[in-house]
Amino acid sequence: MQATIALLPGDGIGPEVVAEGVRVLNAVAAAYGHSFAYREALLGGCAIDATGSPLPAATLAACEAADAVLLGAVGGPKWDDPRAKVRPEQGLLGLRKALGLYANLRPVAVPEQLAERSPLRPELVRGVDLIVVRELTGGIYFGAKESVFIRPDEERAYDTCVYTTSEIARVVRRAADLARQRRGLLTSVDKANVLETSRLWRRVTTEIVAHEYPDLRLEHILVDACAMHLLRRPADFDVIVTENMFGDILTDEASMLTGSLGMLPSASLGDGQRGLYEPIHGSAPDIAGQGRANPLATILSTALLLRHSLGLEAEAAAVEAAVAATLEQGIVTADLAAAGSAYSTEAVGTAVVAALQRQPVAA
Numbered sequence: 001m002q003a004t005i006a007l008l009p010g011d012g013i014g015p016e017v018v019a020e021g022v023r024v025l026n027a028v029a030a031a032y033g034h035s036f037a038y039r040e041a042l043l044g045g046c047a048i049d050a051t052g053s054p055l056p057a058a059t060l061a062a063c064e065a066a067d068a069v070l071l072g073a074v075g076g077p078k079w080d081d082p083r084a085k086v087r088p089e090q091g092l093l094g095l096r097k098a099l100g101l102y103a104n105l106r107p108v109a110v111p112e113q114l115a116e117r118s119p120l121r122p123e124l125v126r127g128v129d130l131i132v133v134r135e136l137t138g139g140i141y142f143g144a145k146e147s148v149f150i151r152p153d154e155e156r157a158y159d160t161c162v163y164t165t166s167e168i169a170r171v172v173r174r175a176a177d178l179a180r181q182r183r184g185l186l187t188s189v190d191k192a193n194v195l196e197t198s199r200l201w202r203r204v205t206t207e208i209v210a211h212e213y214p215d216l217r218l219e220h221i222l223v224d225a226c227a228m229h230l231l232r233r234p235a236d237f238d239v240i241v242t243e244n245m246f247g248d249i250l251t252d253e254a255s256m257l258t259g260s261l262g263m264l265p266s267a268s269l270g271d272g273q274r275g276l277y278e279p280i281h282g283s284a285p286d287i288a289g290q291g292r293a294n295p296l297a298t299i300l301s302t303a304l305l306l307r308h309s310l311g312l313e314a315e316a317a318a319v320e321a322a323v324a325a326t327l328e329q330g331i332v333t334a335d336l337a338a339a340g341s342a343y344s345t346e347a348v349g350t351a352v353v354a355a356l357q358r359q360p361v362a363a
Contacts, residue, residue, distance in 0.1 A: 002035045003310055006066035008043040008059065011088060012283025013293035013345075014072020020295035020349030021070055021302045024322075027353045028306065028315050031361050039066060043095065044074025044088035044283075054091030060098055063276075068309035069099075070302065071278035076285040097137050100270035102167070103174040104134040105304070106251045106280060107265065110258050113327040117259030117336050120231060125257050130237040131182075132254065133175035134247025136268055138167045139197070141244050163197045163243065168204040174269070175241035176213045182238055185217045189226045189242035189250065201243060223250070230254055251280055260335040262294025265301035267308050275309045277301040291344040294333040296323055299352055322355035 007022065009015035022038065029036045041059040048054050054074070063069045074088040095101075109129045115122040143160030150156050172188070179186040188205045190198035202220055209218045221229070223246045229236070230250065234257050242250065255264045261281035268276040279297030287293060300323060307316035326332075331351040334342035343351070 001310060001312065002037070003067040004037045004039060004065065005305070006063045006069040007038050007040040008063075008069060008071040009040065010043050010072040010074045010283065011045040011076050012073055012285040012288040014044075014074070014283055016072075016288070016291070016293050016345050017279060017295045017298040018070060018072040020345060020352075021298040023349050023353055024299050024319060024356065025070075025302050025305075027356045028302075028312075028319065031318075031356065031359075032312070032315055034312075034315075043071065043091045045076050045079045047091060048079060048086055048088065052086070054086060054088050055094045055098075059091075060095065063095065063099060063274075066274065068274060068305045069095075069276045070298075070305060071276060072298070073279070073281065073283035075283050076288075093141060096268055096276065097142070099268075099274065099276065100137070100272075101268040101276055102135060102137045103171050103269045104132075104136045104247065105178070105267045105269065105308075106132040106134065106247075106254075107304075108132065108251070108254045108257060111324060111327055113324075113330075114258050114263070114336065118257055119259065120234075120257065124232075125234060127235040128237075128257055130234070130254070131178055131239050132247055132251050133171060133178065133239060133241045134251065135163075135167065135171040135241075135243050137244075138163050139244035161195070161197050161243075161245075163200060165200070165204055168201050169208055170271075172205050172208050172241055173212070175239050176209060176216060179216050179239040180213065184215065185219070185238035186213075187219050187221055187226070187237055187240045189221055189223050189240055189246055191223050191246075192220070193222060197243070205241070226250060227253060230257070255280060260294060262297050262333065262335050263300070265297050265299075265304055267301070267304040269308060273309050273311075275305065277305040277309075291346060292334050292342075293345045294335050295345050295349050296326075296332075296352075299323060299349070318356060318359050319352075321359065322352045325355040325358075326351040 009018040140161040147157035192198040303316040303319040306312040
């Protein structure tokens with residue numbers, strides 16, 4: 001297969017972890033006879049510095065011409081002024097919107113090797129294997145917003161949360177399709193006891209599952225209860241579907257089940273094959289350039305890229321197996337390591353590549 005992948009290293013540790021992701025993709029290409037071409041572009045703070053825009057037109061064009069997009073992270077203290085008119089996060093939100101990427105898949109699995117690293121008791125996290133499907137282009141992040149002074153000493157701000165039936169329906173169907181391929185349980189998370197958008201969310205979800213997915217088990221749960229149960233009984237969840245802001249918050253919480261944000265990949269998908277793949281962690285400017293960043297979330301994101309955009313299931317599974325082998329060897333960065341046993345970003349990437357190269361490739 002020949003494919004073009006747009007690379008958006010971004011800010012902070014983004015370039016470091018994307019570099020390891022590319023090494024893994026190159027190892028896959030060599031082992032399986034593929035050809036991957038890369039087109040690097042600017043996004044986020046580095047794009048603001050270079051062009052004045054967090055999403056330059058050239059970056060969007062490169063992503064639209066690619067088969068898939070691999071992103072590092074955006075943002076940092078340099079651009080953190082909340083009063084700034086232009087911010088790195090606008091580039092990421094704008095890219096998702098422009099590419100029509102409305103469903104964000106965030107798998108959360110706890111390998112046996114990491115059960116002891118979780119802040120929760122090992123018996124609670126063993127067997128955790130869930131996916132959060134977060135709606136990505138609607139809700140409060142994209143609604144009308146304003147901050148105005150109504151008196152010299154009184155400022156008023158608002159953010160508007162808006163959802164339509166079709167926006168809800170398409171992400172629920174994506175989540176239901178996943179649940180049908182897995183254990184058959186779909187958990188819809190809302191705040192229907194308070195929010196009108198959540199009441200619509202619950203009605204649409206109930207109708208779609210009843211008419212189109214009668215084989216699934218559907219449960220509705222309020223977002224505050226879900227936050228509690230993710231810590232109390234995380235292994236009970238299969239596929240969780242929820243709106244934009246709730247999904248953003250819950251997946252950061254769920255990342256702690258593995259002990260580190262550096263372990264969680266994500267895939268942002270639309271109706272076509274092209275997707276945007278990125279670790280869920282931020283730019284971690286405090287460790288940028290030190291070789292301490294965990295590259296495994298980015299490497300696992302390349303597995304999602306191979307699976308969802310390129311249709312290469314065997315290759316995706318091989319990457320995931322190589323990560324598992326690397327964890328088994330105890331080759332991890334400081335966020336997961338015992339005292340004095342941490343490896344560098346590059347060393348972890350090297351171990352994954354070596355594990356890939358040891359795997360037999362079916363003829």
